[in-house]
Amino acid sequence: MDAALERTGFDRSRLIFWSVAALTTLLVIGPIAPIAMQAFLNKPLYDPTAALTAANFGRLVTEAGIGEIALNTVIFAVLSTIFAQVFGALAAVVIGRTNLPGRGWLGEVLVWPLFVSHLVIAFGWLTMYGPSGYVTLAVRSWTGVTPWDLYSLSGMGVVAGLSQAPLAYLMCLGAVSKADAQLEAAARSVGAGPFRALWSVTVPMMRPALIYSTVLNFVVAIEMLSIPLLFGAPNKIETITSFLYDKGINAAVQPDYGIVGAAALILLAIVALLVWLQGRLMVGSNRFVTVRGKASRPALLDLGRWRWIVFAAVFAYVFFTIVLVFAGTLMRASVSFLTPLVPFWTLLTTKNFDLIFETPNYMRSIGNSVLISLIGGVIGTVLVAIITLVSRRSEFKGARPLEYIALFPRSLPGIIAGLGFFYAVIWVPGLDAIRGTIWILILAFMVRYIPVGFGTIAPALAQIGDELDRGARISGADWWTTVTRIIAPLLKPALFSTFALLFIHFFKEYVTAVFLFQPGSEIIGTTMLQLWAQGDNGPVSALATIQVVITALFVLVARRVLGAKIYG
Amino acid sequence: MIKGLLTSLFTAAALVASPGIGSAQAPATPNYYPADYGATIEASRKENGLVIYSNMANNNWKPVLDGFRQSYPWIKVETLDLGSGTVHSRWEAEAGSGARTADLLISGANDRWAAYGLDGRMLDYRSPEAEKVPAFGKPYPGVFVASSDPLVLTYNTALLKEGQRPTGLASLAKMAAADPGTYKGRITTYDAARNSFGLAAWWQTLHEKGDAGWTALRAIGPMIRGEVSGGPMNEKIAAGEYVVGIAVSGITIFPRLDEPGGKILGFAFPDDGTPVMLRGMGIPKQAANINSAKLFLDFLLSNKGQTLLGKGGLVPYREDVAESEVRYTYQGIAQKVGEKNMIVVGFDKALIEQAKPFVEKWNAAMQGR
Numbered sequence: 001m002d003a004a005l006e007r008t009g010f011d012r013s014r015l016i017f018w019s020v021a022a023l024t025t026l027l028v029i030g031p032i033a034p035i036a037m038q039a040f041l042n043k044p045l046y047d048p049t050a051a052l053t054a055a056n057f058g059r060l061v062t063e064a065g066i067g068e069i070a071l072n073t074v075i076f077a078v079l080s081t082i083f084a085q086v087f088g089a090l091a092a093v094v095i096g097r098t099n100l101p102g103r104g105w106l107g108e109v110l111v112w113p114l115f116v117s118h119l120v121i122a123f124g125w126l127t128m129y130g131p132s133g134y135v136t137l138a139v140r141s142w143t144g145v146t147p148w149d150l151y152s153l154s155g156m157g158v159v160a161g162l163s164q165a166p167l168a169y170l171m172c173l174g175a176v177s178k179a180d181a182q183l184e185a186a187a188r189s190v191g192a193g194p195f196r197a198l199w200s201v202t203v204p205m206m207r208p209a210l211i212y213s214t215v216l217n218f219v220v221a222i223e224m225l226s227i228p229l230l231f232g233a234p235n236k237i238e239t240i241t242s243f244l245y246d247k248g249i250n251a252a253v254q255p256d257y258g259i260v261g262a263a264a265l266i267l268l269a270i271v272a273l274l275v276w277l278q279g280r281l282m283v284g285s286n287r288f289v290t291v292r293g294k295a296s297r298p299a300l301l302d303l304g305r306w307r308w309i310v311f312a313a314v315f316a317y318v319f320f321t322i323v324l325v326f327a328g329t330l331m332r333a334s335v336s337f338l339t340p341l342v343p344f345w346t347l348l349t350t351k352n353f354d355l356i357f358e359t360p361n362y363m364r365s366i367g368n369s370v371l372i373s374l375i376g377g378v379i380g381t382v383l384v385a386i387i388t389l390v391s392r393r394s395e396f397k398g399a400r401p402l403e404y405i406a407l408f409p410r411s412l413p414g415i416i417a418g419l420g421f422f423y424a425v426i427w428v429p430g431l432d433a434i435r436g437t438i439w440i441l442i443l444a445f446m447v448r449y450i451p452v453g454f455g456t457i458a459p460a461l462a463q464i465g466d467e468l469d470r471g472a473r474i475s476g477a478d479w480w481t482t483v484t485r486i487i488a489p490l491l492k493p494a495l496f497s498t499f500a501l502l503f504i505h506f507f508k509e510y511v512t513a514v515f516l517f518q519p520g521s522e523i524i525g526t527t528m529l530q531l532w533a534q535g536d537n538g539p540v541s542a543l544a545t546i547q548v549v550i551t552a553l554f555v556l557v558a559r560r561v562l563g564a565k566i567y568g
Numbered sequence: 569m570i571k572g573l574l575t576s577l578f579t580a581a582a583l584v585a586s587p588g589i590g591s592a593q594a595p596a597t598p599n600y601y602p603a604d605y606g607a608t609i610e611a612s613r614k615e616n617g618l619v620i621y622s623n624m625a626n627n628n629w630k631p632v633l634d635g636f637r638q639s640y641p642w643i644k645v646e647t648l649d650l651g652s653g654t655v656h657s658r659w660e661a662e663a664g665s666g667a668r669t670a671d672l673l674i675s676g677a678n679d680r681w682a683a684y685g686l687d688g689r690m691l692d693y694r695s696p697e698a699e700k701v702p703a704f705g706k707p708y709p710g711v712f713v714a715s716s717d718p719l720v721l722t723y724n725t726a727l728l729k730e731g732q733r734p735t736g737l738a739s740l741a742k743m744a745a746a747d748p749g750t751y752k753g754r755i756t757t758y759d760a761a762r763n764s765f766g767l768a769a770w771w772q773t774l775h776e777k778g779d780a781g782w783t784a785l786r787a788i789g790p791m792i793r794g795e796v797s798g799g800p801m802n803e804k805i806a807a808g809e810y811v812v813g814i815a816v817s818g819i820t821i822f823p824r825l826d827e828p829g830g831k832i833l834g835f836a837f838p839d840d841g842t843p844v845m846l847r848g849m850g851i852p853k854q855a856a857n858i859n860s861a862k863l864f865l866d867f868l869l870s871n872k873g874q875t876l877l878g879k880g881g882l883v884p885y886r887e888d889v890a891e892s893e894v895r896y897t898y899q900g901i902a903q904k905v906g907e908k909n910m911i912v913v914g915f916d917k918a919l920i921e922q923a924k925p926f927v928e929k930w931n932a933a934m935q936g937r
Contacts, residue, residue, distance in 0.1 A: 046664045132807030234793050246762065248657075336827040337806040341726040347829040359626050361647075426661060432668060519619055519646035530649055534625050535799015535820065 013479035017396040020386050021405075027447045028408050031420025034427055035268065038261030045257065045427050056258035060266075063259060065238070073239040075153050076160070076228065077221035083161025084217045087317070088168025089203070089210060094310055095169075096176040097184070097202055098194070099300045101311050107173075109318050111166045111567045112326070115551050117508035119226040119525055120329065120544040121163045123532075125150065126230060127328035127338060127541070129159075134328065135320075137340040156231045160221055162321045167220075168213040170567055175209035176202055184301055194301050208282060215278035219271055223413030225511045230532075240267055241415050245514065248419055264416050272411035326548065332541035352538035356546065362539075365522035366546060368438050369507055372523060376442040377503040381495055383446065384453030384502075389483045392461055393469065403454075410451045414511035417448050422515040436518035444516060445506045452505060453498045460494030461487070493563060500554075500564035507551060595639040601696045608859045609640075615857040617644035618864055621655045622674035623765070623847075624882070628819065631879040636867050643860045651796065652677040653764040663852055671861040674714050674849040677764035679919040681848035685711045686917060690850035693862060697869035701886050702898075704846065705869070707915045711850045714868055715882040716898040716912075719769055719815040719843040722802065725834040727811045736840035737777075740814055741784035744791055752791050756801045756810045759794025760930045766796070769815055769843050771926055772913040777841065782933060788814075789934040806832050815843055819881045822895055837904060843911040844901065847882075 034045060039057070043050035060066060094100050095107045113121055128135045130150050140146050149155050183205075187197040228239040238246075240263065248260045303310055332338055335347040356362045384406075390396050391403040409417070421444045425431040434440045464487060472482040488495070510525020517526045524547050531540045558564040597605050622629075629647050636645060648670075650658065655675040662669035675681075684690050685708025692709040705713040721740070723733050727750075734740035744751035758766025774781045793810070795801050798820030801813045806829075821835055849868070851861045867873040874884035878894025885898035902910060 044661065044664055046661070130809075132804060132809035137808075234795070236794075335829075337824075337829045337832060338803070339807045339829070339832055341724070341806075341808055342829050342832055349828050351827070355627075361626060422661075426664075436668060519648045533651055533797050533799070534649065535797055535801065535803045536625070537800075537803050 011478070013394070014396075016386070016480060017390055017394060017398070020390050021396070021398050021402050023383075024387055024402060024406055024450070027443070027450075028405050028412075030424050031412070031417045031444070031447065032268070033420075034423030035261055035264045035416060035420045038257055038423060039265040041261070042258060045261075045423050053258075056262040057266075060259050060262045069238045069240060069243050072153060072232075072237055073222060073241075076156055076239055077218050079154060079157025080160035080164060080221040080224075081214055081218045083158055084164040085168050085210060085214055087162060088165040088170075088213065089172045089206060091165070091169045091314065091317070092172035092176055092206070093198055093202055094314060096173045097198065097301050098303045098310070099307065100303065100314065101307060102315070106314055106318055109322055110169055112322055113163045114166045114170075114567055115504055115508070115555060116544075116548055117226070117510055117525055118160070118163055118224060119510055119528055120508075120547060121325060122159065122226045122230045123332070123528075123537070123541060123544055124325035124328040125159045127332045128324050132338065132340070134331070134338075134340065135324070141340075150231050151235045151237075152231075153237060156227050156237070159231065160224055160227045161217075163227075164217045164220055166567075167217060168210070171209040171213040171216075172206045175206045181300075194303055194306070197301060211281045212278065215274055215281070219274055219410075219413075222267070222271060222274075223415060223511070225415055225514070241413070241511075244415055244419065248515065260419070264419055267413060268411065268416055271413055272408075275411045329541050329544045329548065332537060333545045336538060338537065349538075352542040355539050356542050361519075361522060362527055362543070364520070365524050365527040366543075366550075368441075368522060369524045369547075370550065372438050372442055372445065373503045373506040375438075376445055376506045377499045379442065380446045380449060380453060380502045380506075381499045384450055384498060385457055385488070385491065385495060387450065388454055388457040388461060389487065392458060393466070393483065393487065394479055406454055407451045409448050412448060414448060414509065415514070417444055418512040418515040421512075425516075435516075436520050438521050440516055441513055441521060441523065442506075444512050445509050448509070448512055449502055449505045453502055456498045456501055457491065457494050460491055464490050493565075496558075496562040496564045497566065500558040500562060500566045503554060503558070504551065504566060507547070507554070598696075600699070605696070608862055611859040612640065612857070612863055613642055615643075615860045617646065618672065618857050618860040619668075619670045620645065620647045620672045620674065620864070621650055621659055621670040622647055623650060623652045623655055623676055624674065624819075624880075625649055627823065628877075628880040628882055631876040632868070632873060635872060635876045636864060639867065640860075640863055643863065645864070651763070651765075653680075656680045656764075659852065663854060668856060670852065671855040671857045672849065672851055672864060674847060675764075676717075676768065676845050676847050678768035678846065678848060678913060678915050679764060679923060681707070681711050681850070682915040682917045682919055684850060685709070685915060689853060691853045691855065691858065693851055693865065695862075695866050695869055697866050700871075700888070701869055704912065704914065705885060707846075707848075711848055711915065712865065712869065713885065714847045714849045715874075715877050716885040716901075717845045717847060717883045718818045718837060718896070718901055719845060720818045720821065720835045721838050722805055722813040722816045722821050722833060722835045724805050724808055724811050725832055727808055728834075733834065733836070734812060735836055736838035737773075737781065737784050737814060738840045740812065741787040744788045748791065750811060751788070753793055754809070754811045755788055755792045756795050756804065756813045757792060757815050758798075759796060761927045761934075762794065763796040765817075765845070766794075766815075767923060767927070768913050768919060769845060770930065771919055771922070772916070773815070773841065773843050773911050774926075775916075775918075776911050782929075785933045786936055790936045792934060794934070802833060814838075817845070818883070818896075823881050837901065839905075839909070841909055841911045842901070842905045843913055844883075844898070845913045846885075846915070848915065 038045045040052055040054060041050040042053040042055065091110055095103045127133055129148065130136065136146060150159065183201050184197045187201045192200065223241060225241045225245060228242040229245065232238060232242055244260060244263060247256060333352050334349070335344055336349045336351060337347055387402065387406045391399045391406065396402070421440060425435045425440060468486050469482050472486050477485065510523065510529065513523055513526050514529065517523060524543055528540050528543050531543070555566060558566060626649065633645055652675040655673055656677055659670050659673055690710030695712065698706050721734060721736065734743050744755065758769060760766040760770040774785070798817035801810065801816050802821050802824055804810045805813055821833060824830055824833060849865065851858065851865060855861050868877065871886060871888050874886045874889050875893050878884045878889060878897065881895070883896050883898060883901065884894060887899060889897050891897050891900050
């Protein structure tokens, strides 16, 4: 219908469509192309004598221990997904559907782990439950046995799973809290007890959310670096990410770029396949539509005499896996050594914080993290908003492909994005100018989190009726005027939420930065990893504490002032 | 707490933002420096500061950087602390592509230094300080030694009482065999298979000890949990996760002894051979700020620079450094353990050729084979 209009000479909307599409494509291909290249080169990418070869894959397959690495990765990912899904779904059911006492604040605490990086969480676990953690040693001194070993695949799976459980919790919570209480009431009326009603009615309704979050958590586990690095290394349990980290940058002998490129490409392909699979599984999820025109007030299920027993279980879970883990970080930050062999009050010191505050490099990493999150959050929100508007609310012919490209970074593990951008900036002439600045990090983080922003803006956009657009267009406004004057103001709450969400993601991101940071562009996460490598766990915990405090302040401000919705 | 944090944030921002301090008088150079040294100093004023990749922590660097700033206030020095291998992997990737990178490299990856020495990738700089340092301080053209750091045996003093403490590799092997309950999974060292620093240290140690060394290592191999850095070893020894560490970098443990509770850690120079790591350094040929790099290298080799390195916890090797000024000197350690008992980990080119078979043999020894 707009064919006539489109032909009338210069149209700034079309210019915007094409530039956004080109920019997005460039950003997404940016890190992937160099990795694909490197996978088929016999020498480093930047070496002018490098020649094409397919031998890297052969060498990778025959590399000693590669089978074990693959197996470890799969076992680790499966275990952590199971833990995440089981605990997340259970929490969602009891908090979303029952009259559990204290469900408000318990639900609030349950999502804490999502706000901070896995690195911070891993340190907390190490301090409390590691081989020489406070809780481990307390249990050992009471019972004489060490009940668990975090330095094992199952230990890693538990930690990773529990730190991802909040994601499953949130998605399932969304599903169950929309569910029609009449269905449960129907089950109760034919004699089902409260648990039977939950099991037979509520749990099946969560299926789409469960499937969706299962694949998501599986992918998160596959690309997780901190936990394999911290807990796997002492017992030489390698996963694909710690393999890439060690071989790509920390190599004892020469880094083998060919093998790294090949492994990275395979990892990318597997994750892309999983994300595609997720999309396929979600087809047909409308079987589970329970919110219909005839709505009833959601009623809570009465747990009866089980109320306090369930409360005790949920409270124990929250206390031992979340509160204590955060407390561990603060405790470690306040002592010189973590040891049960000396009373801890003789070890109290402010030295760890002093070291951070007195070292310009460390303070700069905090400043950089804040700057990257602020600048990146703002630019990212604007970019994602335009991408979403073009792909969902315009006559642009490439709207569908643009959406696919914009969502592709879901399949782009952080370590691959970082490695890819690292190759890209040293490979493409001219890009060197942004290396060593925070801009390369902003760029890399932005690419990675376009889908997160898209996922926040798209649903809000769908709620704005397109008669508004049409009204504006009929009155003579072009596309750009329509979206900036009519749609954008209506999207404001969603835009604030997107900014807040991007800020949090940027602030906790570190995996993407491990290959990219330079003196001057350190961030909290990379400084923590550096300090950890030197074994300075006190300052590491001090930095982690600072990160938690800044995050908490931001969430408070974002919720109060911007009215942003972050995780429920 | 929050207020303090904000204040510090602003201070840091101000520090970062503050422009370079205006040009100062060139420092007086010793009389044995060449006449054209002033030209190097002048040229450094036009350069963009100095980037150093090293395997040294900020607290090691602080006295040196403070001292250097006094002499050359216009040179802004940035240090990046990385693992020994990482220093090189990063630099090689960046230099290979012509990207901006380090002007000076310092690390304990001695295999890489040997390789650079042979293929001439470092600038063949004739430092005026070179004649003042011992011969082992300049193994190849362009490759210098920054410090000579001992690897020590460390233990948890609460778990191992006086008399139960091993004194060397042989004594550890004997004690561990007699009491596997205490030692199983609780001995640590650098994993030579995963870390350049450990590779160089253990290669030299086992090269000198021969079969006796391998036998001892095989005996404790299955009880060892390897680490890639000295810090975590001390951390975990203090916690009781490990009871003993063999060949632990001294510079990581010495400063911790003075902290609250530091008495939980104890150390000894192994009586059957104390490895001394020579820490290599060099200026890459393509360095962007070559004059600043030269000034810094000369400073590190000078008496003052070596003394300040010592104050930062490293071990100077220049003969004219006063023992009283620093914790240890190379000569002091030689006196303590006996010159014959020092295993000096240098830059043997066999490190490159034999790395692969050595790592295989090492991994087998870790499994007791």
